[in-house]
Amino acid sequence: MAAAQTEGRAKKSGNGGLSLEMKMLLPVLLLLAVLSFFPLFYIIWMSLNTVSLINGISFDFAGLANWTRMFTDEIVGAAWARAALYFVATVGLEMILGIAIALLVHELVWGKNLALSLILLPMFMAPVIVGLLGRFLTDSSYGLYAYVLRELGIFERDILGTASSALPAVILMDVWEWTPLIVLIVLAGLASVNQYVIEAAKVDGASYLERLRYIVAPSIAGVVTVALLVRSMDAIRYFDIITVTTNGGPGNTTKIIPIRLYETAFRFFDLGYAAAIGLGMLVFSILVANVFVRILESRGLAR
Amino acid sequence: MWKQYSGTTLNFISENTAPTAAIASNLQPFTDLTGITVNVLQLELGTMVQKVALDIGSGEGSYQIVYADPYQIVAPYHDALAELDEFNEDENLPSVPKGLEDFISTQLAAAGRFADENKLYGLPYDCPTMIWMYRKDLFEKYGDSMSQDLGFDPTPSASSTWGEYYQIAKWFNENQDEVPYGTGHQARQYDSLMCDFSNILWCYGGDYFDNEVVSSLGTVDPGPSTLDQPEALEAAAFYKKLLGIAHPGSVSWDWNATDEAFRTGQIAMTPNWHEFTAVDQDPAESEIAGKIGYSPLPKGPARNANMYGGSSIAINGASPVEEQRAAWLFLVWATSPDTMLMGMKSDVGGGTPTRRSLYELPEVKKEMKPPSDMPNLLTYDAVSEAWKPENIGLRPKIPSWNECDTIIYTEVSKMLADQKSPEEAMKTAKQYFDDAQSRARTLASRRMEVA
Numbered sequence: 001m002a003a004a005q006t007e008g009r010a011k012k013s014g015n016g017g018l019s020l021e022m023k024m025l026l027p028v029l030l031l032l033a034v035l036s037f038f039p040l041f042y043i044i045w046m047s048l049n050t051v052s053l054i055n056g057i058s059f060d061f062a063g064l065a066n067w068t069r070m071f072t073d074e075i076v077g078a079a080w081a082r083a084a085l086y087f088v089a090t091v092g093l094e095m096i097l098g099i100a101i102a103l104l105v106h107e108l109v110w111g112k113n114l115a116l117s118l119i120l121l122p123m124f125m126a127p128v129i130v131g132l133l134g135r136f137l138t139d140s141s142y143g144l145y146a147y148v149l150r151e152l153g154i155f156e157r158d159i160l161g162t163a164s165s166a167l168p169a170v171i172l173m174d175v176w177e178w179t180p181l182i183v184l185i186v187l188a189g190l191a192s193v194n195q196y197v198i199e200a201a202k203v204d205g206a207s208y209l210e211r212l213r214y215i216v217a218p219s220i221a222g223v224v225t226v227a228l229l230v231r232s233m234d235a236i237r238y239f240d241i242i243t244v245t246t247n248g249g250p251g252n253t254t255k256i257i258p259i260r261l262y263e264t265a266f267r268f269f270d271l272g273y274a275a276a277i278g279l280g281m282l283v284f285s286i287l288v289a290n291v292f293v294r295i296l297e298s299r300g301l302a303r
Numbered sequence: 304m305w306k307q308y309s310g311t312t313l314n315f316i317s318e319n320t321a322p323t324a325a326i327a328s329n330l331q332p333f334t335d336l337t338g339i340t341v342n343v344l345q346l347e348l349g350t351m352v353q354k355v356a357l358d359i360g361s362g363e364g365s366y367q368i369v370y371a372d373p374y375q376i377v378a379p380y381h382d383a384l385a386e387l388d389e390f391n392e393d394e395n396l397p398s399v400p401k402g403l404e405d406f407i408s409t410q411l412a413a414a415g416r417f418a419d420e421n422k423l424y425g426l427p428y429d430c431p432t433m434i435w436m437y438r439k440d441l442f443e444k445y446g447d448s449m450s451q452d453l454g455f456d457p458t459p460s461a462s463s464t465w466g467e468y469y470q471i472a473k474w475f476n477e478n479q480d481e482v483p484y485g486t487g488h489q490a491r492q493y494d495s496l497m498c499d500f501s502n503i504l505w506c507y508g509g510d511y512f513d514n515e516v517v518s519s520l521g522t523v524d525p526g527p528s529t530l531d532q533p534e535a536l537e538a539a540a541f542y543k544k545l546l547g548i549a550h551p552g553s554v555s556w557d558w559n560a561t562d563e564a565f566r567t568g569q570i571a572m573t574p575n576w577h578e579f580t581a582v583d584q585d586p587a588e589s590e591i592a593g594k595i596g597y598s599p600l601p602k603g604p605a606r607n608a609n610m611y612g613g614s615s616i617a618i619n620g621a622s623p624v625e626e627q628r629a630a631w632l633f634l635v636w637a638t639s640p641d642t643m644l645m646g647m648k649s650d651v652g653g654g655t656p657t658r659r660s661l662y663e664l665p666e667v668k669k670e671m672k673p674p675s676d677m678p679n680l681l682t683y684d685a686v687s688e689a690w691k692p693e694n695i696g697l698r699p700k701i702p703s704w705n706e707c708d709t710i711i712y713t714e715v716s717k718m719l720a721d722q723k724s725p726e727e728a729m730k731t732a733k734q735y736f737d738d739a740q741s742r743a744r745t746l747a748s749r750r751m752e753v754a
Binding site for chain 1: 349353356357359360361362379380382383490491492493550551552553554555564567569620621703705706709713716717718719720721722723746749
């Protein structure tokens with residue numbers, strides 16, 4: 001009865017106006033709406049204009065010219081293709097390695113905390129520092145990795161300056177930094193797996209792989225999806241490490257869409273076109289997020 | 304006259320260059336002279352350009368004094384800069400000491416003007432220029448062997464050719480083990496790659512546009528690009544061949560990394576910015592201090608070309624008029640012979656003057672030979688040759704240069720990464736240049752309509 005009354009007040013007040021709660025929330029909601037929607041509508045308007053910075057910012061309506069250009073621009077198209085490749089490689093590798101490392105750490109009987117602390121270290125570094133570290137280690141004159149690869153006869157060219165190795169190198173830097181996040185999330189999921197069920201399966205003679213497939217995997221599927229969502233959102237706007245290491249080169253082999261967006265906005269100051277590219281990235285992010293939210297919903301985990 | 308704006312505070316935004324470091328560390332003489340306080344913000348060039356562009360866009364003019372890179376600031380934003388002639392001719396303001404004629408003429412046109420020779424937007428402030436830096440000790444040690452093997456005198460000079468440079472570099476690769484490679488280049492996919500490639504492009508008779516004023520005064524409409532012409536294709540092919548024997552790290556080096564490789568003994572020679580001399584000749588920073596020789600860059604079939612990278616300082620046209628006039632006092636002071644001399648002597652400075660008269664002073668001439676307290680002057684013989692109108696290398700001064708710069712260094716990088724042949728790279732660059740120009744023309748005509 002009391003709950004029903006509260007629910008009724010929350011929906012509307014007795015005289016048909018806004019409830020007390022809504023009235024109290026309204027200023028904050030309005031502020032949030034202004035903070036969220038004003039930039040969004042502003043950037044949409046920018047994408048429909050040619051923007052000039054001379055003598056103060058000015059707009060010259062260009063209709064859909066920036067959008068048409070974006071869909072026919074082969075440099076932007078290639079940047080999207082590379083971003084997709086980068087996205088699949090980083091998120092894929094991070095998920096595989098992260099889950100594998102988490103399963104191993106979960107099985108440790110002693111030294112678990114020490115191992116976990118060491119594994120998590122890269123995650124606490126700023127991406128720009130990871131980039132600088134990567135650049136240092138792969139430098140062809142004094143870099144450790146470059147030296148080892150050269151001495152082993154595996155790779156003798158400049159790692160970040162060669163088309164075939166630059167993208168794998170920056171992907172591995174990202175994987176090195178963010179796999180620990182997946183480890184952490186998956187470990188949290190593993191901790192919640194019902195140990196009684198595991199013990200019962202062991203008694204019934206289930207092998208490790210069978211327990212993994214039929215008990216552990218379904219139990220951690222939700223958190224793995226959340227981890228996937230978090231890393232996917234990050235991977236779409238990956239910027240720092242590439243800027244510090246390769247600046248998109250050599251020969252554009254590491255120029256993914258956020259790098260092209262930055263270049264268009266803050267190097268060419270073609271702000272109208274940059275707005276269109278940025279909105280394209282936003283739409284893609286929303287679509288990816290929607291896919292994951294639907295997966296979570298289908299498992300009853302979204303609420 | 305100098306005290307009329309006493310109490311004013313000005314903001315000077317600059318690239319983190321040697322002259323600005325020197326001025327920032329010794330602003331008291333200016334404050335004593337004018338009563339004006341100047342806040343100096345020093346940033347990496349790209350970040351500085353962004354801040355200036357956004358400040359111009361805001362219409363506020365918060366940075367009254369701007370380090371005006373001719374290609375990234377003056378060309379695209381000249382309409383937002385104050386014209387300096389009216390200040391220089393104003394009887395109530397001090398004029399440029401020794402007159403504008405005292406600035407090196409090629410630098411005044413390149414760094415200070417845009418499109419119209421009667422409009423001055425900036426006063427030349429610094430003048431880094433690419434020259435040939437080489438290990439004098441190694442050339443002395445191996446000179447005879449090289450001469451015997453190669454059949455020519457390898458001593459670097461203005462009459463050396465790029466073909467000879469290639470052979471010398473190859474000789475170092477194959478015949479000695481004191482340095483790992485003969486040559487190294489700033490060939491990262493970055494502005495530095497455009498600078499390095501342009502020297503060779505011009506030497507072979509190629510150019511970005513067939514336009515007489517595009518490289519000196521600059522223009523809004525340079526016409527179609529000429530990067531698809533045979534001379535440009537030949538230059539690109541040679542550049543690829545040269546990078547094939549260069550230190551493999553070259554493809555990920557910008558100018559800082561290239562100089563670091565040179566001063567840590569990784570390479571025997573390199574096309575390098577002359578203002579790195581200060582650090583290269585510092586025994587605390589360099590393994591090769593006292594062992595460096597300087598020459599203008601080699602010549603090609605058409606000419607000798609040495610990339611000029613100087614800038615001016617300018618006044619933000621969006622700032623209030625009184626602040627603009629106060630800023631003029633700073634411009635006059637900062638580019639005066641006395642202040643430039645002070646900068647050369649500064650412990651944190653080490654720039655190179657843009658004034659002719661300074662190079663005639665006995666105390667400056669004395670420093671052109673080692674040992675020198677002003678190490679950049681050790682390059683004077685090379686850079687004075689490089690600054691001659693027939694030898695200076697000036698990139699196009701057009702409003703869309705930032706985009707064109709990105710196009711050329713991306714396509715050359717693709718060529719070096721074996722993704723495109725020299726011909727494909729140059730033809731694609733030409734097509735993209737023309738597309739960028741087409742957009743710039745449309746934008747300019749819309750602005751005209753609005754105006």
